[in-house]
Amino acid sequence: MLVQFYNVSKIYSNGVKALEDISLKIDAGEFVFLMGPSGAGKSTVIKMLYREENPSRGQIFVASRSLVRMKKRDIPILRRSIGVVFQDFKLLESKTVYENVAFAMEVIGANQRDKKSRVLEVIKLVGLQGKENSFPHELSGGELQRVGIARALTNRPLLLIADEPTGNLDMNTAQEIMELLFDINRKGTTVIMATHALELVKAAHKRVISLDKGKLASDLAPGELK
Amino acid sequence: MMPLKNAAYFFREAFKSIARNHLLSIATISTIAICILILGMSVLLTMNTSTFLANLESDVEIMAYLEQELDQDSIQEVKDKLESLSGIESITFVSREEALKDMQETLGKKNYDLESTLGKNPLPDSFEIKALDPHDVPQLAVQIGKIPGVYKVNYGKGVVEQLFSTARWVRVVSVVFIILLALGAVFLIATTIRLAIFARRKEIYLMKLIGSTDWFIRWPFFIEGIGLGALGSMVSILILALAYGSLLNRVDTIFFMALVSDFDVLIHLYLGLFGAGVVLGIIGTAISINRFLDV
Numbered sequence: 001m002l003v004q005f006y007n008v009s010k011i012y013s014n015g016v017k018a019l020e021d022i023s024l025k026i027d028a029g030e031f032v033f034l035m036g037p038s039g040a041g042k043s044t045v046i047k048m049l050y051r052e053e054n055p056s057r058g059q060i061f062v063a064s065r066s067l068v069r070m071k072k073r074d075i076p077i078l079r080r081s082i083g084v085v086f087q088d089f090k091l092l093e094s095k096t097v098y099e100n101v102a103f104a105m106e107v108i109g110a111n112q113r114d115k116k117s118r119v120l121e122v123i124k125l126v127g128l129q130g131k132e133n134s135f136p137h138e139l140s141g142g143e144l145q146r147v148g149i150a151r152a153l154t155n156r157p158l159l160l161i162a163d164e165p166t167g168n169l170d171m172n173t174a175q176e177i178m179e180l181l182f183d184i185n186r187k188g189t190t191v192i193m194a195t196h197a198l199e200l201v202k203a204a205h206k207r208v209i210s211l212d213k214g215k216l217a218s219d220l221a222p223g224e225l226k
Numbered sequence: 227m228m229p230l231k232n233a234a235y236f237f238r239e240a241f242k243s244i245a246r247n248h249l250l251s252i253a254t255i256s257t258i259a260i261c262i263l264i265l266g267m268s269v270l271l272t273m274n275t276s277t278f279l280a281n282l283e284s285d286v287e288i289m290a291y292l293e294q295e296l297d298q299d300s301i302q303e304v305k306d307k308l309e310s311l312s313g314i315e316s317i318t319f320v321s322r323e324e325a326l327k328d329m330q331e332t333l334g335k336k337n338y339d340l341e342s343t344l345g346k347n348p349l350p351d352s353f354e355i356k357a358l359d360p361h362d363v364p365q366l367a368v369q370i371g372k373i374p375g376v377y378k379v380n381y382g383k384g385v386v387e388q389l390f391s392t393a394r395w396v397r398v399v400s401v402v403f404i405i406l407l408a409l410g411a412v413f414l415i416a417t418t419i420r421l422a423i424f425a426r427r428k429e430i431y432l433m434k435l436i437g438s439t440d441w442f443i444r445w446p447f448f449i450e451g452i453g454l455g456a457l458g459s460m461v462s463i464l465i466l467a468l469a470y471g472s473l474l475n476r477v478d479t480i481f482f483m484a485l486v487s488d489f490d491v492l493i494h495l496y497l498g499l500f501g502a503g504v505v506l507g508i509i510g511t512a513i514s515i516n517r518f519l520d521v
Protein backbone atom coordinates (compact mmCIF):
# COMPACT_ATOMS: atom_id res chain seq x y z
CA MET A 1 0.00 0.00 0.00
CA LEU A 2 1.69 3.22 -1.12
CA VAL A 3 -0.90 5.87 -0.22
CA GLN A 4 -3.56 5.71 2.51
CA PHE A 5 -6.05 8.45 3.49
CA TYR A 6 -8.11 7.79 6.65
CA ASN A 7 -11.09 10.10 7.22
CA VAL A 8 -9.16 13.11 6.03
CA SER A 9 -10.78 16.54 6.37
CA LYS A 10 -9.29 19.91 5.62
CA ILE A 11 -10.61 23.29 6.65
CA TYR A 12 -8.36 26.20 5.62
CA SER A 13 -7.66 28.99 8.08
CA ASN A 14 -10.04 31.27 6.11
CA GLY A 15 -12.86 28.84 6.91
CA VAL A 16 -13.07 27.19 3.47
CA LYS A 17 -13.92 23.50 3.72
CA ALA A 18 -11.70 21.83 1.13
CA LEU A 19 -12.05 18.15 2.03
CA GLU A 20 -14.56 16.23 4.09
CA ASP A 21 -13.94 12.74 5.44
CA ILE A 22 -11.95 11.31 2.55
CA SER A 23 -10.69 7.73 2.84
CA LEU A 24 -8.83 6.00 0.02
CA LYS A 25 -5.99 3.62 -0.69
CA ILE A 26 -3.65 3.43 -3.65
CA ASP A 27 -1.39 0.45 -4.24
CA ALA A 28 2.17 0.61 -5.49
CA GLY A 29 2.20 0.32 -9.28
CA GLU A 30 -1.33 1.71 -9.85
CA PHE A 31 -2.29 4.43 -12.31
CA VAL A 32 -5.05 6.55 -10.82
CA PHE A 33 -6.97 9.51 -12.24
CA LEU A 34 -8.18 12.13 -9.80
CA MET A 35 -11.19 13.92 -11.29
CA GLY A 36 -13.63 16.59 -10.28
CA PRO A 37 -14.64 20.17 -11.07
CA SER A 38 -12.54 23.13 -9.94
CA GLY A 39 -12.74 23.53 -6.20
CA ALA A 40 -13.61 19.86 -5.63
CA GLY A 41 -10.45 19.37 -3.58
CA LYS A 42 -8.06 17.78 -6.11
CA SER A 43 -5.29 20.28 -5.43
CA THR A 44 -5.67 19.84 -1.68
CA VAL A 45 -5.33 16.05 -2.01
CA ILE A 46 -2.21 16.50 -4.15
CA LYS A 47 -0.62 19.06 -1.83
CA MET A 48 -1.23 16.72 1.10
CA LEU A 49 0.64 13.90 -0.65
CA TYR A 50 3.87 15.87 -0.60
CA ARG A 51 3.02 17.50 2.70
CA GLU A 52 2.56 21.07 1.51
CA GLU A 53 -0.74 20.92 3.38
CA ASN A 54 -1.61 18.98 6.50
CA PRO A 55 -5.12 17.63 7.19
CA SER A 56 -7.25 19.25 9.87
CA ARG A 57 -8.47 15.78 10.84
CA GLY A 58 -7.58 12.23 9.83
CA GLN A 59 -4.41 10.38 8.95
CA ILE A 60 -2.32 10.13 5.79
CA PHE A 61 0.35 7.53 5.12
CA VAL A 62 2.75 7.51 2.18
CA ALA A 63 5.01 4.45 1.96
CA SER A 64 3.89 3.54 5.50
CA ARG A 65 5.07 6.84 6.95
CA SER A 66 2.55 9.06 8.76
CA LEU A 67 2.58 12.51 7.17
CA VAL A 68 0.62 14.00 10.06
CA ARG A 69 3.21 13.02 12.63
CA MET A 70 6.14 13.67 10.30
CA LYS A 71 8.79 16.05 11.69
CA LYS A 72 9.61 19.11 9.60
CA ARG A 73 13.16 17.98 9.00
CA ASP A 74 11.93 14.66 7.51
CA ILE A 75 9.76 16.37 4.86
CA PRO A 76 12.63 16.71 2.34
CA ILE A 77 13.20 12.94 2.59
CA LEU A 78 9.52 12.27 1.78
CA ARG A 79 9.57 14.66 -1.17
CA ARG A 80 12.61 12.98 -2.70
CA SER A 81 10.48 9.87 -3.16
CA ILE A 82 7.76 11.86 -4.99
CA GLY A 83 8.04 13.46 -8.41
CA VAL A 84 5.66 16.29 -9.29
CA VAL A 85 4.61 17.40 -12.80
CA PHE A 86 2.75 20.71 -13.19
CA GLN A 87 0.23 22.11 -15.64
CA ASP A 88 2.47 25.17 -16.22
CA PHE A 89 5.65 23.00 -16.31
CA LYS A 90 7.52 25.25 -13.84
CA LEU A 91 10.78 25.11 -15.78
CA LEU A 92 13.58 27.58 -15.09
CA GLU A 93 13.79 29.83 -18.16
CA SER A 94 17.48 30.62 -17.75
CA LYS A 95 18.49 26.96 -17.72
CA THR A 96 18.82 24.53 -20.62
CA VAL A 97 16.88 21.27 -20.80
CA TYR A 98 19.88 19.43 -19.38
CA GLU A 99 20.26 21.96 -16.53
CA ASN A 100 16.56 21.91 -15.70
CA VAL A 101 16.67 18.14 -15.29
CA ALA A 102 20.03 18.14 -13.48
CA PHE A 103 18.58 20.77 -11.11
CA ALA A 104 16.52 18.04 -9.41
CA MET A 105 19.68 16.13 -8.55
CA GLU A 106 21.73 19.19 -7.60
CA VAL A 107 19.27 20.64 -5.09
CA ILE A 108 19.04 17.47 -3.04
CA GLY A 109 22.85 17.30 -2.89
CA ALA A 110 22.85 14.06 -4.87
CA ASN A 111 26.07 12.36 -5.83
CA GLN A 112 27.53 14.41 -8.68
CA ARG A 113 29.40 11.45 -10.15
CA ASP A 114 26.45 9.66 -11.75
CA LYS A 115 24.52 12.88 -12.39
CA LYS A 116 25.35 13.22 -16.06
CA SER A 117 24.49 9.66 -17.06
CA ARG A 118 21.21 9.74 -15.11
CA VAL A 119 20.17 13.09 -16.59
CA LEU A 120 20.90 11.92 -20.14
CA GLU A 121 19.05 8.68 -19.39
CA VAL A 122 15.80 10.40 -18.36
CA ILE A 123 16.03 12.92 -21.20
CA LYS A 124 16.21 9.94 -23.57
CA LEU A 125 13.36 8.23 -21.72
CA VAL A 126 11.01 11.17 -22.37
CA GLY A 127 12.17 11.33 -26.01
CA LEU A 128 14.11 14.61 -25.94
CA GLN A 129 17.58 13.37 -26.93
CA GLY A 130 19.28 16.02 -29.04
CA LYS A 131 17.44 18.84 -27.21
CA GLU A 132 19.71 18.82 -24.14
CA ASN A 133 21.13 22.27 -24.83
CA SER A 134 17.88 23.95 -25.85
CA PHE A 135 16.32 26.59 -23.66
CA PRO A 136 12.64 26.39 -22.64
CA HIS A 137 11.63 29.26 -24.96
CA GLU A 138 12.86 27.19 -27.91
CA LEU A 139 10.57 24.24 -27.13
CA SER A 140 6.92 23.39 -27.92
CA GLY A 141 4.35 22.83 -25.17
CA GLY A 142 4.61 19.06 -25.43
CA GLU A 143 8.40 19.21 -25.25
CA LEU A 144 8.22 21.51 -22.23
CA GLN A 145 6.03 19.00 -20.41
CA ARG A 146 8.45 16.19 -21.34
CA VAL A 147 11.22 18.19 -19.63
CA GLY A 148 8.95 18.56 -16.58
CA ILE A 149 8.36 14.80 -16.54
CA ALA A 150 12.07 14.07 -16.97
CA ARG A 151 12.85 16.34 -14.02
CA ALA A 152 10.22 14.59 -11.88
CA LEU A 153 11.70 11.17 -12.75
CA THR A 154 15.37 12.03 -12.20
CA ASN A 155 15.51 10.98 -8.56
CA ARG A 156 13.68 7.67 -9.22
CA PRO A 157 10.46 8.47 -7.31
CA LEU A 158 8.08 5.82 -5.99
CA LEU A 159 5.18 8.07 -6.83
CA LEU A 160 4.68 10.46 -9.73
CA ILE A 161 2.04 13.14 -9.20
CA ALA A 162 0.84 14.94 -12.31
CA ASP A 163 -1.38 17.98 -11.69
CA GLU A 164 -3.32 18.69 -14.91
CA PRO A 165 -0.26 17.80 -17.01
CA THR A 166 -2.17 18.13 -20.30
CA GLY A 167 -4.14 21.25 -19.32
CA ASN A 168 -2.05 23.54 -21.53
CA LEU A 169 -1.67 21.14 -24.46
CA ASP A 170 -3.66 20.36 -27.62
CA MET A 171 -5.39 16.97 -27.96
CA ASN A 172 -2.69 15.22 -29.99
CA THR A 173 0.12 16.41 -27.77
CA ALA A 174 -1.95 15.51 -24.69
CA GLN A 175 -2.30 11.95 -25.97
CA GLU A 176 1.46 11.71 -26.50
CA ILE A 177 2.05 12.86 -22.93
CA MET A 178 -0.50 10.27 -21.71
CA GLU A 179 1.39 7.54 -23.57
CA LEU A 180 4.60 8.66 -21.88
CA LEU A 181 2.93 8.54 -18.44
CA PHE A 182 1.49 5.05 -19.13
CA ASP A 183 4.95 3.95 -20.20
CA ILE A 184 6.48 5.27 -16.97
CA ASN A 185 3.73 3.47 -15.01
CA ARG A 186 4.43 0.20 -16.85
CA LYS A 187 8.07 0.47 -15.73
CA GLY A 188 6.88 0.42 -12.10
CA THR A 189 6.25 3.99 -10.96
CA THR A 190 2.89 4.67 -9.33
CA VAL A 191 1.15 7.59 -11.07
CA ILE A 192 -1.59 9.85 -9.70
CA MET A 193 -2.92 12.28 -12.29
CA ALA A 194 -5.38 15.06 -11.58
CA THR A 195 -7.30 16.12 -14.69
CA HIS A 196 -10.41 17.62 -16.24
CA ALA A 197 -9.92 15.84 -19.55
CA LEU A 198 -12.78 13.32 -19.59
CA GLU A 199 -11.92 12.10 -23.12
CA LEU A 200 -8.41 11.11 -22.08
CA VAL A 201 -9.69 9.43 -18.92
CA LYS A 202 -12.35 7.42 -20.79
CA ALA A 203 -9.79 6.23 -23.33
CA ALA A 204 -7.31 5.19 -20.68
CA HIS A 205 -9.21 2.41 -18.89
CA LYS A 206 -7.61 3.16 -15.51
CA ARG A 207 -8.94 3.60 -11.97
CA VAL A 208 -10.82 6.90 -11.54
CA ILE A 209 -11.37 8.63 -8.19
CA SER A 210 -13.87 11.52 -8.39
CA LEU A 211 -14.22 14.31 -5.88
CA ASP A 212 -17.11 16.70 -5.61
CA LYS A 213 -17.35 19.61 -3.15
CA GLY A 214 -14.63 18.07 -1.01
CA LYS A 215 -16.27 14.66 -0.77
CA LEU A 216 -15.43 11.37 -2.42
CA ALA A 217 -18.05 11.07 -5.19
CA SER A 218 -16.94 7.78 -6.73
CA ASP A 219 -13.99 5.39 -6.95
CA LEU A 220 -14.24 3.37 -10.18
CA ALA A 221 -12.04 0.40 -11.06
CA PRO A 222 -10.38 0.32 -14.52
CA GLY A 223 -13.01 0.11 -17.24
CA GLU A 224 -15.96 1.02 -15.00
CA LEU A 225 -16.15 4.60 -16.25
CA LYS A 226 -18.54 4.64 -19.21
CA MET B 227 27.83 22.78 8.76
CA MET B 228 27.95 23.21 5.02
CA PRO B 229 28.36 19.88 3.26
CA LEU B 230 31.62 20.26 1.36
CA LYS B 231 30.50 18.40 -1.74
CA ASN B 232 27.81 21.06 -2.27
CA ALA B 233 30.04 24.07 -1.58
CA ALA B 234 30.76 24.60 -5.26
CA TYR B 235 27.03 24.70 -6.01
CA PHE B 236 26.35 27.22 -3.18
CA PHE B 237 29.14 29.54 -4.28
CA ARG B 238 28.09 29.32 -7.92
CA GLU B 239 24.49 30.20 -7.03
CA ALA B 240 25.57 33.06 -4.75
CA PHE B 241 27.87 34.46 -7.44
CA LYS B 242 25.17 34.16 -10.10
CA SER B 243 22.72 36.00 -7.86
CA ILE B 244 25.20 38.83 -7.23
CA ALA B 245 25.89 39.04 -10.97
CA ARG B 246 22.19 38.84 -11.91
CA ASN B 247 21.31 41.77 -9.63
CA HIS B 248 24.60 43.50 -10.36
CA LEU B 249 23.28 47.07 -10.04
CA LEU B 250 21.77 46.39 -6.65
CA SER B 251 24.86 44.42 -5.64
CA ILE B 252 27.13 47.32 -6.57
CA ALA B 253 24.89 49.75 -4.70
CA THR B 254 24.94 47.52 -1.62
CA ILE B 255 28.71 46.99 -1.77
CA SER B 256 29.24 50.76 -2.13
CA THR B 257 27.00 51.57 0.79
CA ILE B 258 28.60 48.94 2.97
CA ALA B 259 32.00 50.30 1.92
CA ILE B 260 30.96 53.82 2.92
CA CYS B 261 29.55 52.58 6.25
CA ILE B 262 32.66 50.57 7.06
CA LEU B 263 34.87 53.43 5.89
CA ILE B 264 33.19 55.84 8.29
CA LEU B 265 33.32 53.13 10.95
CA GLY B 266 37.05 52.73 10.32
CA MET B 267 37.62 56.49 10.38
CA SER B 268 35.69 56.77 13.65
CA VAL B 269 37.76 53.95 15.14
CA LEU B 270 41.01 55.53 13.93
CA LEU B 271 39.94 58.89 15.32
CA THR B 272 38.94 57.28 18.61
CA MET B 273 42.20 55.36 18.75
CA ASN B 274 44.24 58.48 18.08
CA THR B 275 42.26 60.56 20.55
CA SER B 276 42.53 57.82 23.15
CA THR B 277 46.30 57.57 22.72
CA PHE B 278 46.52 61.33 22.90
CA LEU B 279 44.39 61.45 26.02
CA ALA B 280 46.23 58.51 27.57
CA ASN B 281 49.52 60.34 27.00
CA LEU B 282 48.09 63.48 28.53
CA GLU B 283 46.68 61.50 31.40
CA SER B 284 49.96 59.77 32.12
CA ASP B 285 51.65 63.16 32.01
CA VAL B 286 49.55 64.33 34.91
CA GLU B 287 51.93 64.82 37.84
CA ILE B 288 51.54 66.11 41.33
CA MET B 289 54.01 68.79 42.30
CA ALA B 290 54.50 69.00 46.07
CA TYR B 291 56.35 72.23 46.95
CA LEU B 292 58.19 72.16 50.26
CA GLU B 293 58.48 74.95 52.81
CA GLN B 294 61.59 77.13 52.47
CA GLU B 295 64.69 76.26 54.44
CA LEU B 296 63.80 72.65 55.26
CA ASP B 297 66.84 70.65 56.36
CA GLN B 298 67.90 67.32 54.84
CA ASP B 299 66.31 65.26 57.66
CA SER B 300 62.95 66.96 57.25
CA ILE B 301 63.07 66.47 53.48
CA GLN B 302 63.81 62.77 54.03
CA GLU B 303 60.87 62.62 56.44
CA VAL B 304 58.53 64.04 53.78
CA LYS B 305 59.88 61.53 51.26
CA ASP B 306 59.27 58.61 53.65
CA LYS B 307 55.70 59.77 54.17
CA LEU B 308 55.17 60.05 50.41
CA GLU B 309 56.52 56.57 49.91
CA SER B 310 54.09 55.18 52.46
CA LEU B 311 51.12 56.36 50.35
CA SER B 312 49.55 53.73 48.11
CA GLY B 313 49.02 54.17 44.36
CA ILE B 314 52.27 56.02 43.73
CA GLU B 315 54.36 55.13 40.70
CA SER B 316 57.41 57.34 41.18
CA ILE B 317 58.75 60.09 43.36
CA THR B 318 61.49 62.41 42.14
CA PHE B 319 63.13 65.05 44.24
CA VAL B 320 63.78 68.35 42.47
CA SER B 321 66.05 70.67 44.38
CA ARG B 322 65.53 74.41 44.17
CA GLU B 323 68.78 74.72 42.20
CA GLU B 324 67.58 72.19 39.62
CA ALA B 325 64.20 73.91 39.46
CA LEU B 326 65.88 77.22 38.69
CA LYS B 327 68.02 75.60 36.01
CA ASP B 328 64.91 74.03 34.44
CA MET B 329 63.15 77.34 34.45
CA GLN B 330 66.10 79.07 32.86
CA GLU B 331 66.19 76.39 30.14
CA THR B 332 62.48 76.81 29.56
CA LEU B 333 63.02 80.51 29.12
CA GLY B 334 65.66 79.53 26.63
CA LYS B 335 68.40 82.04 27.45
CA LYS B 336 71.27 80.13 28.95
CA ASN B 337 73.55 83.11 29.33
CA TYR B 338 70.87 85.09 31.12
CA ASP B 339 71.47 84.64 34.83
CA LEU B 340 68.07 84.41 36.43
CA GLU B 341 69.43 84.13 39.97
CA SER B 342 71.43 87.33 39.82
CA THR B 343 68.52 89.16 38.24
CA LEU B 344 66.14 88.05 40.96
CA GLY B 345 68.73 88.56 43.67
CA LYS B 346 68.15 85.11 45.06
CA ASN B 347 66.58 81.80 44.02
CA PRO B 348 62.85 82.21 44.79
CA LEU B 349 61.97 78.59 44.01
CA PRO B 350 61.30 75.97 46.68
CA ASP B 351 62.49 72.37 46.80
CA SER B 352 59.83 70.04 45.43
CA PHE B 353 58.81 66.46 44.73
CA GLU B 354 57.40 65.31 41.39
CA ILE B 355 54.97 62.50 42.08
CA LYS B 356 53.42 60.24 39.47
CA ALA B 357 50.36 58.20 40.33
CA LEU B 358 49.88 54.62 39.08
CA ASP B 359 46.37 55.54 37.98
CA PRO B 360 45.89 59.13 36.81
CA HIS B 361 42.30 59.01 38.11
CA ASP B 362 43.69 58.86 41.70
CA VAL B 363 45.53 62.16 41.29
CA PRO B 364 42.95 64.52 42.89
CA GLN B 365 42.54 62.33 45.95
CA LEU B 366 46.31 61.74 46.33
CA ALA B 367 46.90 65.48 46.11
CA VAL B 368 44.69 66.04 49.14
CA GLN B 369 46.60 63.44 51.14
CA ILE B 370 49.96 64.89 50.12
CA GLY B 371 48.85 68.38 51.10
CA LYS B 372 48.37 67.18 54.68
CA ILE B 373 51.99 66.03 55.06
CA PRO B 374 53.91 68.42 57.38
CA GLY B 375 56.58 70.32 55.53
CA VAL B 376 54.57 70.42 52.28
CA TYR B 377 53.74 74.01 51.55
CA LYS B 378 51.65 73.66 48.42
CA VAL B 379 50.34 70.94 46.09
CA ASN B 380 49.71 71.51 42.40
CA TYR B 381 48.34 69.07 39.83
CA GLY B 382 46.47 71.14 37.28
CA LYS B 383 43.20 70.94 39.14
CA GLY B 384 40.22 71.27 36.84
CA VAL B 385 42.23 70.49 33.72
CA VAL B 386 42.50 66.85 34.73
CA GLU B 387 38.80 66.48 35.42
CA GLN B 388 37.95 68.15 32.10
CA LEU B 389 40.34 65.87 30.27
CA PHE B 390 38.63 62.76 31.63
CA SER B 391 35.12 63.95 30.81
CA THR B 392 36.20 64.92 27.27
CA ALA B 393 37.68 61.47 26.74
CA ARG B 394 34.45 59.86 27.96
CA TRP B 395 32.36 61.96 25.58
CA VAL B 396 34.51 61.23 22.56
CA ARG B 397 34.12 57.50 23.26
CA VAL B 398 30.34 57.65 23.79
CA VAL B 399 29.69 59.72 20.65
CA SER B 400 31.84 57.41 18.53
CA VAL B 401 30.04 54.32 19.79
CA VAL B 402 26.60 55.81 19.07
CA PHE B 403 27.69 56.88 15.58
CA ILE B 404 29.12 53.45 14.81
CA ILE B 405 25.95 51.67 16.00
CA LEU B 406 23.77 53.85 13.75
CA LEU B 407 25.98 53.16 10.74
CA ALA B 408 25.97 49.43 11.42
CA LEU B 409 22.16 49.43 11.54
CA GLY B 410 22.07 51.16 8.15
CA ALA B 411 24.41 48.58 6.64
CA VAL B 412 22.38 45.68 8.05
CA PHE B 413 19.19 47.14 6.64
CA LEU B 414 20.73 47.40 3.18
CA ILE B 415 22.02 43.86 3.16
CA ALA B 416 18.64 42.61 4.39
CA THR B 417 16.95 44.46 1.50
CA THR B 418 19.35 43.05 -1.09
CA ILE B 419 18.87 39.50 0.18
CA ARG B 420 15.11 39.98 0.30
CA LEU B 421 15.14 41.00 -3.37
CA ALA B 422 17.43 38.08 -4.22
CA ILE B 423 14.97 35.71 -2.51
CA PHE B 424 12.09 37.36 -4.36
CA ALA B 425 13.88 37.00 -7.70
CA ARG B 426 14.32 33.28 -7.07
CA ARG B 427 10.97 32.50 -5.43
CA LYS B 428 9.90 30.15 -8.24
CA GLU B 429 13.16 28.26 -8.02
CA ILE B 430 12.95 28.07 -4.23
CA TYR B 431 9.43 26.62 -4.40
CA LEU B 432 10.67 24.00 -6.85
CA MET B 433 13.63 23.16 -4.65
CA LYS B 434 11.29 22.63 -1.72
CA LEU B 435 9.02 20.32 -3.71
CA ILE B 436 11.97 18.34 -5.05
CA GLY B 437 13.22 17.81 -1.50
CA SER B 438 15.97 20.33 -0.75
CA THR B 439 16.69 20.74 2.91
CA ASP B 440 16.13 24.19 4.42
CA TRP B 441 19.85 24.78 4.83
CA PHE B 442 20.55 23.77 1.27
CA ILE B 443 18.22 26.58 0.20
CA ARG B 444 19.61 29.08 2.72
CA TRP B 445 23.34 28.62 2.12
CA PRO B 446 23.60 30.51 -1.22
CA PHE B 447 21.84 33.51 0.33
CA PHE B 448 24.15 33.51 3.33
CA ILE B 449 27.16 33.30 1.04
CA GLU B 450 25.73 36.18 -1.00
CA GLY B 451 25.16 38.33 2.11
CA ILE B 452 28.54 37.51 3.59
CA GLY B 453 30.15 38.11 0.19
CA LEU B 454 28.56 41.54 -0.13
CA GLY B 455 29.65 42.43 3.42
CA ALA B 456 33.18 41.15 2.79
CA LEU B 457 33.53 42.92 -0.58
CA GLY B 458 32.22 46.19 0.86
CA SER B 459 34.59 46.03 3.81
CA MET B 460 37.55 45.17 1.55
CA VAL B 461 36.87 48.25 -0.58
CA SER B 462 36.73 50.43 2.54
CA ILE B 463 39.86 48.86 4.05
CA LEU B 464 41.73 49.52 0.80
CA ILE B 465 40.67 53.18 0.78
CA LEU B 466 41.38 53.60 4.48
CA ALA B 467 44.79 51.91 4.31
CA LEU B 468 45.87 54.00 1.31
CA ALA B 469 44.58 57.26 2.77
CA TYR B 470 45.93 56.72 6.27
CA GLY B 471 49.20 55.34 4.92
CA SER B 472 49.80 58.43 2.81
CA LEU B 473 48.85 60.62 5.78
CA LEU B 474 51.45 58.81 7.91
CA ASN B 475 54.03 59.26 5.14
CA ARG B 476 53.59 63.01 5.16
CA VAL B 477 53.19 63.80 8.82
CA ASP B 478 53.53 61.91 12.04
CA THR B 479 51.78 64.41 14.24
CA ILE B 480 48.68 66.53 13.97
CA PHE B 481 48.27 69.36 16.49
CA PHE B 482 51.20 67.95 18.49
CA MET B 483 49.35 64.65 18.66
CA ALA B 484 51.33 61.57 17.66
CA LEU B 485 49.42 59.42 15.14
CA VAL B 486 48.89 55.73 15.75
CA SER B 487 51.27 54.05 13.31
CA ASP B 488 51.93 50.69 14.97
CA PHE B 489 51.68 48.05 12.20
CA ASP B 490 50.17 45.42 14.51
CA VAL B 491 47.49 47.81 15.72
CA LEU B 492 46.55 48.85 12.18
CA ILE B 493 46.43 45.23 10.94
CA HIS B 494 44.11 44.39 13.82
CA LEU B 495 41.92 47.35 12.91
CA TYR B 496 41.70 46.24 9.26
CA LEU B 497 40.97 42.64 10.20
CA GLY B 498 38.36 43.90 12.64
CA LEU B 499 36.69 45.99 9.91
CA PHE B 500 36.68 42.96 7.60
CA GLY B 501 35.11 40.91 10.39
CA ALA B 502 32.54 43.67 10.92
CA GLY B 503 31.60 43.50 7.20
CA VAL B 504 31.15 39.73 7.43
CA VAL B 505 29.09 39.97 10.63
CA LEU B 506 26.88 42.68 9.07
CA GLY B 507 26.38 40.34 6.10
CA ILE B 508 25.36 37.46 8.34
CA ILE B 509 22.94 39.57 10.40
CA GLY B 510 21.37 41.21 7.33
CA THR B 511 20.89 37.84 5.63
CA ALA B 512 19.51 36.21 8.78
CA ILE B 513 16.83 38.92 9.07
CA SER B 514 15.57 38.45 5.51
CA ILE B 515 15.93 34.67 5.45
CA ASN B 516 13.70 34.21 8.45
CA ARG B 517 11.11 36.70 7.28
CA PHE B 518 10.95 36.05 3.55
CA LEU B 519 12.28 32.56 2.93
CA ASP B 520 9.43 30.43 4.19
CA VAL B 521 11.22 27.10 4.38
